[in-house]
Amino acid sequence: xxxxxxxxxxxxxxxxxVTLLKAMANEHRLFILCHLQDKEVSVGxxxxxxxxxxxxxxxxxxxxxxxxxxxxxxxxQTVYYSLSSHAVAEVIRTLHRLYCAAxxxxxAELASDVPERHSEPSAASHSVG
Numbered sequence: 001x002x003x004x005x006x007x008x009x010x011x012x013x014x015x016x017x018v019t020l021l022k023a024m025a026n027e028h029r030l031f032i033l034c035h036l037q038d039k040e041v042s043v044g045x046x047x048x049x050x051x052x053x054x055x056x057x058x059x060x061x062x063x064x065x066x067x068x069x070x071x072x073x074x075x076x077q078t079v080y081y082s083l084s085s086h087a088v089a090e091v092i093r094t095l096h097r098l099y100c101a102a103x104x105x106x107x108a109e110l111a112s113d114v115p116e117r118h119s120e121p122s123a124a125s126h127s128v129g
Contacts, residue, residue, distance in 0.1 A: 016087070019069070020088060020091060022067075023064060024091075024095075026060070028050065028056070029060050032046060032061065032070075033069065033092050034095070034096060034100065036082055037089065037092045037093060037096060038089075039082070040080040041081055041082075042079065043078070046081065068085075069083070069084055069085075071083075071084045
C-alpha cells in the first residue's frame, strides 16, 4: 500500500500528467513535441517539417505554450521552441523509443524497464472457505 505522502504527491502532480496527455492526444501537437525532443527548433523549420499552415501551427504552439509544455527563445526575428521540462522530454523520448525508433525494443527489453510492482491482493484472489 502506498503511504499517504506518496498519495499526496501523486494527487498534486496528476494534473501535470493530464495536461501533457491532452496535448499529446492531438497528432500535430505530438509531432511538434517529438521534433523538440532533443533540441530547440525554429518556427520556420517546424512549419516545413509538419506541412501545416502558419495559422494552424501557431494555434498548436500557443496551446503548448499555454500549458507550459514548451518554452521559447527569440533571436533577432526568429523564434525557437524547446521542451520546457525534463519530465516532458522523458515522456517524449519513451514514446519515440517505443513507436518511432528504427529498431523497436523487444518485449523482454520493455519488461526490464518496468519497475517491479507489489500490488495488494485483490478480492478475486482470495478464496472463500
